[in-house]
Amino acid sequence: MHRFIPVLCALLFVSGTSQTEPKSQYAQDYRQRCELILDWADSTDQSNFLVAAARIVHGPNRQTGIEMFHRLTEDYQGTPMGMFQFYRLMIGYCAARPWLPNETHNGVKELIRSGNFYRGDTENHLTLYYTALYLAAQAFPNLPGHEWYTGKSSEENRWEAEGWFENWIELTTTIGQGEFDSPTYMAVFLSGLIGLHQFCEDPVLKEKIHGMLLWLIADYSVEHLQGVYAGAHSREYPDRLLIKRHPASEMNYWAWLFFAQTEEPLFNSIFLPAALSDFVPPDILHRIGTERDKPYTHNETKRVRHILRLGKERNPRVYKTTYMCKDFALGSMMGGAVLQPIQQHTWDVSFVGSSPYGTLFTVHPFVGEEDMGMFFPEEMKFATDQVIKAHTYYADPGKWASSSPYEKTFQHRNSIIVLYDLPPGVRYPHIDGFFPRDLEARHEDESGWIFCRSDQTFIAFYPLKPYRWIKEEHGWRMRSESLQNGCVVQVEQAGSFPSFDAFKETLRHTTLVHDTFDETGLISYSTPAGDVMTFAFDGDRLLNGQPIDFSEHGFFKGPFLNGEPGSRRLEIRHNDDCLILDFNGQGAIVQQMEQE
Amino acid sequence: MTLSKITRILLFVLAGCCNQALAGPPTLYVVTRVTKNYHHPGIKNPAAGLFATRDSGKSWEHLGWPYGKFFSVSAHLLDNGDTLLCQACGNGVLISQDSGASWRISTGWEITECLKTAIHPHDPQILYTATAYGLYKSIDGGNSWAGCNHGLISTFTPTLIIDRENPEHLFCATEAGVHRSLDAGQSWEPIGLLGKGIRTLQQHPENSSILVAGTEDDGVFVSIDHGKSWQSASTGLKHLTVYALSFVPGKPETLYCGTYLGGVYRSRDLGRSWKPVNDGLTNLAIHALTTDPNNPETVYAGTLGDGVWRSSNEGDTWEFAGLETSEVWDFHWLLPETAENQF
Secondary structure, rough: OOOOOEEOHHHHOOOOOOOOOOOOHHHHHHHHHHHHHHHHHHOOOOEEEHHHHHHHHHOOOOOHHHHHHHHHHHHHOOEEEHHHHHHHHHHHHHHHHOOOOOHHHHHHHHHHHOOOEOOOHEEEEHHHHHHHHHHHHHHHOOOOOHHHHOOOOHHHHHHHHHHHHHHHHHHHOOOOOOOOOOOEEEEEEEEEEEEHHHHHHOOOHHHHHHHHHHHHHHHHHHHHHHHEOOOEEEOOHHHHOOOOOOOHHHHHHHHHHHHHHOOOOOHHHHHHHHHHOOOOHHHHHHHHHHHHOEEEEEEEEEEOOOOOOOOOOOOOOEEEEEOOOOOOOEEEEEOOOOOOOOOOOOEEEEEEEOOOOOEEEOOOOOOOHHHHOOOOOHHHHHHHHHHHHHHHHHOOOOOOOOOOOOOEEEEEOEEEEEEEEEEOOOOOOOOOEEEEOOOOOOOOOOOOOOEEEOEEEEEEEEEOOOOOOEEEOEEEEEEEEEEEEEEEEEEEEHHOOOHHHHHHHHHHHHOOOOHHHHHEEEEEEOOOOOEEEEOOOOOOOEOEEEEHHHHHOOOOOOOOOOEEOOOEEEEEEEOOEEEEEOOOOOOEEEEEEEOO | OOOHHHHHHHHHHHHHHHHHHHOOOOOOEEEEEEEEOOOOOOOOOOOOOOEEEEOOOOOOOEEEOOOOOOOEEEEOOOOOOOEEEEEEEEEEEEEOOOOOOOOEEOOOOOOOEEEEEOOOOOOOOOOOEEEEEEEEOOOOOOOOEEEEEOOOOOOOOEEEEEEEOOOOOEEEEEOEEEEEEEEEOOOOOOEEEOOOOOOEEEOOOOOOOOEEEOOOOOEEEOOOOOOOOOEOOOOOOOOOEEEEEOOOOOOOOOEEEEOOOEEEEEEEEOOOOOOOOEEEEEEEEEEEEEEEOOOOOEEEEEEOOOOOOEEEEOOOOEEEOOOOOEEEEEEEEEOOOOOOEEO
């Protein structure tokens, strides 16, 4: 075991500052990528405060930026603005402020006096709203309440924003995020926090936000696989679940910016705060996000977002497991309850390769009042009907994103058992599996296994009940209509076997016992590595006869990230480097450690 | 000082000289949540939020924020002639002390998803809000708030009412039944309908011992002993999700209920039997109901998506009364004569 000692002034070493030119090759390359984003802003047709600010700061198109910024301040007068407009306005204003004429300053001031900024009701909404409110209070200090849309003074608004961030940091560093590991919304968190970190003038809050930025990027880096945010997600949109390398996926962009393993993405203004910022992630996170030579299992504990009703706990724990190697990732959360509304993604295999899809998973398309009632204050029946109207995919029997109380998983390393126990009368009495269309092989074997191959990944999928194939645009839908249902999935690197046939032969000789599944719900599977996984929907998860102890699951637990629940502390380790994020209020939050 | 505020002060002074002017028509406040078009922030949508009408819906005045998640409003006539308005919203409790001319978000980040507010009938410094996360009380007009949830089985509290006869006594609806406080919110005890999701609670305008509750799935319940015991009162109700209830002043046995997708029902015997009264009503998702305090024949129904509807014949027939495409979440009357005389 290495022993580490803290070194001084970690902040300066782990991120660039406004006065310090980044020195490492990674940092220089990162700044060059930021420069490409600013180049895009100079010529894009998009018009918003961030694009305007980027042009102003970048220079070549400064005058058009100044004009755009002023026009927007005029256009938005009298127009309700949500948190997304508000944070663009304030980050853009902070960045462009030195170049703006007085009339534009006055326009911004008038917006915060007479505007109507809706706070929103999700974690990402609140992050953006309070980022913007904080920066607005900082930009317009000492204003009385009647000069603010809130009716509160600048100081009161700043206190409120600080209070929210204190609470969010406490929750995130003790029991985890509620909107965790969402490819779409992680991008939103990062965008807001990078802007706040850049323009926050209070060194205390600035350091906290810096620590949280590193926390979130570290959280992402261990589940990053060649541009894909692997593993289970609290929220994601269906098209992006199927097309993992979606050209408009925000996290593909961040993957490019942070890890530089993928092609230049389609730019979007949500990423401009990074280009307007001096922030550079520390190289250790880049290495953790890209080095996959040695397979590893990473555990995390997250939380369910705030449950308002129909639950005994406000924030039940969510136990995640992700197995990572250079060719694929297998990730899951344990399930067994509605953990997130609408967009939950409980498990998948993500694999590297040329396919835009690169994924395989199953889902039960659950639709129920609980989905709305647990997480939203509106009337349950009405809210459900409204969501069905607004998001037609929600009630689609073929939807690919769904929470379901009737789905549970048991993952051990690169093996997973997924069980479904659908009650009679459930709205959609079937499960669906997604098999992308460009799999190199999808062979239904007499043994009952379906053997799949994609580039350097072999997948064996054992359906527990009869199924049929439905050919669709993006691949094959494997539909199975038994109420008690499930599958066993084994994923392997192609390089671990002499051939695909050898892989098949190995799986044919594994022991899979499900004779009594209909009566007992019990299944037992002996993995190729020799571990025995035993699982029943209403029973324990047994590994080699021993029940899984979730108290040992860890807040973060793996070769790169480690932290205990409630600790407010994350240890980030790669080879001989170690970075500590410590929010316990003693010393610096970000501490660089060196091997003694 | 704004022009509108000066105007109101002048009107108040004039009203003091001529009492008849002050005793004008009551104001009906209507809370609309969003329109059918849904509010996309950053786009100039038609306003939602708080509206007021003093002419039975012929004209509407929008007050305050035009966008957000609005749930309900309470109003109280202040001694200076202005109206105290407390709006329960997703952003917290919005308070105006000048009849809607200016607003302040009285709550901080901690208080969110506010569903209902209540103003002490004799002391407008004392305010309550019922939220998706529990109850909060302010004793300084909304400058500060403190949680008051001791004894609640569930903190999902859709509504709260102050006992008209004894303002120290409160009733609140929760996801797990009706609760009562006898000490102005310091402590609570469950008193009935345990396990039922309560959506609305109303106190009889003439007999304060009578309470009625509308539930998520179990219809209507009536208590005639201040909530100590409850009887099911759903005979004739074909739709048991009840979001709204309204008594009728001067007709102590008449009661309306608004259901989800079943429209409006009327009872002539205090809930012992119900009859649907939806002739002309095109949207049967009802979230708010109220009766004109000066004209008990006139009933207003707030629909989820098609604005306000009015019946001038006790619900027998309905006609559209304004706020097209709105989701109407709440009604609140303010009578101009006295602070107590609210309905």
